[in-house]
Amino acid sequence: NAGVTQTPKFRILKIGQSMTLQCTQDMNHNYMYWYRQDPGMGLKLIYYSVGAGITDKGEVPNGYNVSRSTTEDFPLRLELAAPSQTSVYFCASSSPIERKHGELFFGEGSRLTVL
């Protein structure tokens, strides 16, 4: 199993550009998440989804959008990129079994720089 796969691994954007970070998982997990990690800091939740067609905001959703059309895919869209969005973005998934909710499987990350 590939687990959680993120693309691209690296990207440089100019201020005002838009892009989509792709995330796919092959574990048939209902729950998926997007986190961001700024240098030297812990991860912060951007958006999450508990199933296809259902998404909700996390702690830092401003400047981002998500969609969940399939169980496998959970893309993160950055509109009008700003330098404050320079960060490492992690996608994760977890099982709907309640005692495993907090057992997240993370991707390798997408490193985004906005100049």
Next chain:
Amino acid sequence: DAKTTQPTSMDCAEGRAANLPCNHSTISGNEYVYWYRQIHSQGPQYIIHGLKNNETNEMASLIITEDRKSSTLILPHATLRDTAVYYCIFHAGGTSYGKLTFGQGTILTVHP
């Protein structure tokens, strides 16, 4: 989620046990203790979790005090590859799903 307190950094000799403490005096009765680690900016890796009882798996052991106000993650025979940032997190499950709150964690350095 409850706030956790961890030491900023710790050292451990290779082959010895690494004991990482975590204080969580405000934890609620339904909140689990989770441990993750992050090796050099890779994606965080789940290690272990528990509610009241001590837990052990192939990676580590988790010791939770009877009053649940603190816990210790034990890596029984640390290797150089265990050098990482270790996060102690509290999570209620249920409709909290996997919405974890990561703090600063403990930087564990394993040296030869």
